[in-house]
Amino acid sequence: MGNPRYANGHRRREVQAYWRARKADCYICGRPIDYTLRPPDPWSYVVDETVAIANGGRVCKANSGPAHRWCNAVKGTHTLAWARAEVRRRLAGHRPGTVIAADWESADW
Template sequence: MTSSIRNGKGHRAYRRKQQRLRREGRDCAWCGKPIDYTLPATHAMSFTADHPDAVNNGGHLYAQDLDPMHRRCNSIKSDSAAPTIRPPG
């Protein structure tokens, strides 16, 4: 069983940062297109919060800001290097 501290999703700091991103309504940090924040969490184009420096690559869970991404973009990025912002269109 993975603890909520280890995976970061149950941690209050993570949740606060995630909610702040929702309020800001920023575009996807990977593809640059707008995110529909009203989509259900299971939708491919729904909002998810990404750790810019992947935890698997030595990034810190709590010490970094999060980036808004589409669930699909976050899946494509996986734990690879920092994204290159692509112009929308």
């Protein structure tokens, strides 16, 4: 069996066209997508599967949303909620994988 991403190219093209026609904002970061940008520009348009194909998700409108290439790369196979929080952190200037400092003064030791 081949790669499930390419198992149904027709369905993938339909989903891409569906989201492109709506010119919706990135469903991960919420910012506008410039649909004229071409890959490999990090802010170009891609379709993200909410439940990743690697995790058993399907290529369909109900399991997808428009995203920036960069936001999609951050999400990877993580959940949409995790990706939204991580993208928000990175856009705020935090490095990937760093922990936001705890409030040590109010900790009950």
